[in-house]
Amino acid sequence: MxxxxxxxxxxxxxxxxxxxxxxxxxxxxxxxxxxxxxxxxxxxxxxxxxxxxxxxxxxxxxxxxxxxxxxxxxxxxxxxxxxxxxxxxxxxxxxxxxxxxxxxxxxxxxxxxxxxxxxxxxxxxxxxxxxxxxxxxxxxxxxxxxxxxxxxxxxxxxxxxxxxxxxxxxxxxxxxxxxxxxxxxxxxxxxxxxxxxxxxxxxxxxxxxxxxxxxxxxxxxxxxxxxxxxTQADAATAGTALPPPGQRIALASDRAFSFIYPHLLASWRAAGAEILPFSPLADEPPPQDGDVCWLPGGYPELHAGRIASAQRFLQGLRAFAQTRPVHGECGGYMVLGETLEDADGHVHRMAALLPVSTSYAKRKIHLGYRVAHLLHQGSLGQAGQRLIGHEFHYASVTRSDESREAAFAAIADAEGTDLGTAGHRIGQTTGSFFHLIATG
Missing domain, CATH: 3.40.50.300 (P-loop containing nucleotide triphosphate hydrolases)
Known part of the structure; x- marks a missing residue:
């Protein structure tokens, strides 16, 4: 056809x-x-x-x-x-x-x-x-x-x-x-x-x-x-966006966690991975039969109080992270941090798996492509793996461990300008503000 x-x-x-x-x-x-x-x-x-x-x-x-x-x-x-x-x-x-x-x-x-x-x-x-x-x-x-x-x-x-x-x-x-x-x-x-x-x-x-x-x-x-x-495209061509980070991927999925590119999910499923959705807003912990947990971006700043009170979710997430990889993107990264300040200035305790605190009350737009190189081996690849993503959010960082040892990746913008390091890695838990699109 x-x-x-x-x-x-x-x-x-x-x-x-x-x-x-x-x-x-x-x-x-x-x-x-x-x-x-x-x-x-x-x-x-x-x-x-x-x-x-x-x-x-x-x-x-x-x-x-x-x-x-x-x-x-x-x-x-x-x-x-x-x-x-x-x-x-x-x-x-x-x-x-x-x-x-x-x-x-x-x-x-x-x-x-x-x-x-x-x-x-x-x-x-x-x-x-x-x-x-x-x-x-x-x-x-x-x-x-x-x-x-x-x-x-x-x-x-x-x-x-x-x-x-x-x-x-x-x-x-x-x-x-x-x-x-x-x-x-x-x-x-x-x-x-x-x-x-x-x-x-x-x-x-x-x-x-x-x-x-x-x-x-x-x-x-x-x-x-x-x-x-x-459409001038060759159906015989094969290309992979990003190898699955695990065989059974526990995926946070609700109104607070919904920003994941459809081509990534399709690519993971095509590679044989199984997606296990769960809802932090419903106080559901990551499914225990998952071998990696993924917290996508979304609007956790609009639901910070509810997330902070979701103790089954937070405790289950912390327990999961003790033995298996966890990754958070943008809003998911904010939830993996220590605290999240909402628009009204109320500070809410988050999972405290990564050394970062964020604020939606102190808004500043961050926008643009990010070209990243992983600083450590993990579920997303070997150290040095090149990833390309995009950052778009208004959150500000109010506290962060700026050491390179705790950083997730070295990043540049689309024109190659060095932007230093991004995100954090503690044990098997990683996160950053940019949304992954594909490997480089």
Whole structure:
């Protein structure tokens, strides 16, 4: 079977309405009976869960910086091989990424270029009319590797406003596939790291149905789908994101611990590992038949009091760590620390397995790719193992053992700037603020 056609839905900048259009389009196509697969370009770990809810199928992240070509090709081929159409969502602006060689910038445009997907631009036209065409023309000409096939207008003020914008698009020869007026009722709830998680969004299925209705009412979906082109990925390519850290992985999974990349879980399962979910918020300890425990990121700062009172969980975690590896990412790392201060300034005792204390009351944004080299042998690899991940949080460190002996990894940013060390390692317990995407 040949790979499914695909489209990349992107925008010149963040906040243009990509996710609204993508989810509405995915659900509209799925309820027509098509096998739709979503994908997210870049390291966003929230949107794929919404794609999965809209389509009923898993959605992976594709990242041209963090993933080697074999892994990227394998993930794209798997996605396109299980679908009738792939609707991929860009992140930030179409060309926004890091300063690296062409094709490895992490920008959404790399995905369109590598896999032959035409781009549909979502244009927020509030505040301008014909000038929107100049923005679209710039996107169409900026990178000769890609094809901008059409535009969808968002936040159109009136019918007259739409005609003026379409006049500009006619001058540059880009088809307008549809136009949405401003409608706050279609917005999804947000918090400090982006959208409220799919699992926490009230009446999510009804919201998706309303988005699909809105998209079908104003966008020529048949014309848009006809713009798709076959995905240029080789199904025979094999690539591994990260070897399983154990055969039976006890995975914290609830509203406080949910940020783990779907491609990692799929990769671990494909390698024969078994995932054993448990809920710290329900005061469940790690399953004792697990041979490694993984605490992913999420929102522990919103549930710090509840976690601190979950003594079965904390005691079970400490007992687990005495004999088996435990790893925490971002929020999971904070819970492995000594204390966590919430937004109201209340300090809560955590697991005290790592020498770090954190605060959500003292906020500072930390954002960017991290290239790490392990300082010690452990469940994630030998000393020197190269890992690539991404950091995005607002927590501050209020106390930490800064010795290299207690550090987890040496890290640099995407441009190779030395950032010193990250995280901690005490015995078999490790943790850091960055979310692992793949081995280097």
């Amino acid at each position: 040949s790979p499914a056609p695909g489209l990349l839905i992107a925008a010149p900048r963040s906040g243009s309405g990509k996710t609204t259009v993508v989810l509405g389009l995915q659900r509209a196509l799925a309820r027509r009976g098509l096998r739709v697969r979503g994908a997210k370009c870049g390291p966003d770990y929230i949107d794929p869960a919404f794609h999965a809810a809209a389509t009923g199928a898993p959605s992976f992240n594709f990242d041209s910086f963090a993933m080697g070509r074999p892994l990227l090709n394998a993930l794209v081929a798997q996605t396109a091989g299980d679908a009738d159409i792939v609707i991929a969502e860009g992140s930030m602006g179409l060309f926004d990424g890091v300063r690296q060689e062409t094709g490895r910038t992490g920008a959404s445009a790399d995905m369109a270029a590598l896999f032959g997907w035409p781009v549909v631009l979502i244009l927020d036209v509030s505040g301008h009319a014909q000038s929107a065409a100049a923005v679209a023309l710039g996107c169409a000409r900026f990178d000769p590797r890609i094809t901008v096939a059409g535009v969808v207008l968002n936040k159109v003020a009136s019918e007259r406003h739409r005609r003026l914008v379409e006049d500009g698009m006619a001058r540059i020869g880009l088809p307008v596939l549809g136009a949405l007026t401003r409608n706050d009722a279609l917005s999804l709830p947000e918090r400090h790291l982006g959208l409220v998680q799919a699992g926490e969004t009230d009446e999510l299925d009804q919201r998706l149905e309303r988005l699909a209705d809105a998209v079908e009412a104003v966008i020529d979906i048949d014309q848009l789908v006809a713009l798709g082109r076959p």
